[in-house]
Amino acid sequence: MKKVLREALINKRSSLSKEKAALKSRQIFTELRATTLYKEAERVMLYIAFRNEVHTEEIIDDLLQRGKRVFIPITVHSTKAIIVSELKNPIEDLQPGNFGVLEPKPEAVREVDPSLLDLVLVPGVGFDKKGYRIGYGAGYYDRFLPRLSPDTPTVGLAYQLQLVDELPIDQYDYPLQYIITEEGIRDNRGLYGIGSDIE
Numbered sequence: 001m002k003k004v005l006r007e008a009l010i011n012k013r014s015s016l017s018k019e020k021a022a023l024k025s026r027q028i029f030t031e032l033r034a035t036t037l038y039k040e041a042e043r044v045m046l047y048i049a050f051r052n053e054v055h056t057e058e059i060i061d062d063l064l065q066r067g068k069r070v071f072i073p074i075t076v077h078s079t080k081a082i083i084v085s086e087l088k089n090p091i092e093d094l095q096p097g098n099f100g101v102l103e104p105k106p107e108a109v110r111e112v113d114p115s116l117l118d119l120v121l122v123p124g125v126g127f128d129k130k131g132y133r134i135g136y137g138a139g140y141y142d143r144f145l146p147r148l149s150p151d152t153p154t155v156g157l158a159y160q161l162q163l164v165d166e167l168p169i170d171q172y173d174y175p176l177q178y179i180i181t182e183e184g185i186r187d188n189r190g191l192y193g194i195g196s197d198i199e
């Protein structure tokens with residue numbers, strides 16, 4: 001069930017042209033950037049986009065320009081764990097790792113405890129209206145999200161076409177607090193629409 005849905009959602013996401021993905025990613029960032037949550041966050045974890053995930057290069061540049069600290073995940077294949085590493089220089093620090101995803105070079109790994117983060121932006125293959133997500137099938141974020149401090153906000157970044165009414169979930173699936181798409185911000189109670197604020 002999950003597997004079929006995962007493949008269908010991956011196909012749907014790959015059907016977005018480069019231009020559309022770039023445009024929607026920019027709209028999603030505009031939404032995010034206007035929130036109090038984003039403006040007040042000082043230590044932000046996000047991902048380096050892979051395949052057609054919502055792009056994050058501009059977010060990273062914006063955060064660094066504002067003097068905020070940026071963190072990215074390193075996936076540990078053997079344990080399916082995520083290590084959080086500080087990213088200081090996106091040009092110098094990164095190289096292709098597992099599956100071709102950009103990860104820090106060994107000398108640029110700067111591990112921190114996840115409880116230090118005050119905002120976490122999460123990629124996904126699909127999301128539902130309660131904030132549940134489906135990933136590539138290894139459960140990395142299901143293992144990671146419970147390690148955050150309970151008051152750390154978690155925000156999924158997704159194109160509207162990745163959003164479904166309800167995903168099948170199992171005991172380890174862990175919901176996100178907010179999802180931002182090009183059509184607005186939603187929490188697990190509903191859609192706030194474009195230009196909404198979240199704190």
Ligand SMILES: Nc1ncnc2c1ncn2[C@@H]1O[C@H](COP(=O)(O)OP(=O)(O)O)[C@@H](O)[C@H]1O
Binds near residue numbers: 002138139143172173
């Ligand atoms: N915290 C956890 N401890 C042990 N196994 C887990 C944990 N989180 C997820 N898993 C397992 O990882 C596998 C993949 O999870 P799944 O939710 O299907 O993938 P994804 O979240 O990437 O879509 C499942 O077999 C799931 O039971």
Ligand SMILES: [Mg+2]
Binds near residue numbers: 133135139173174
């Ligand atoms: Mg899962």
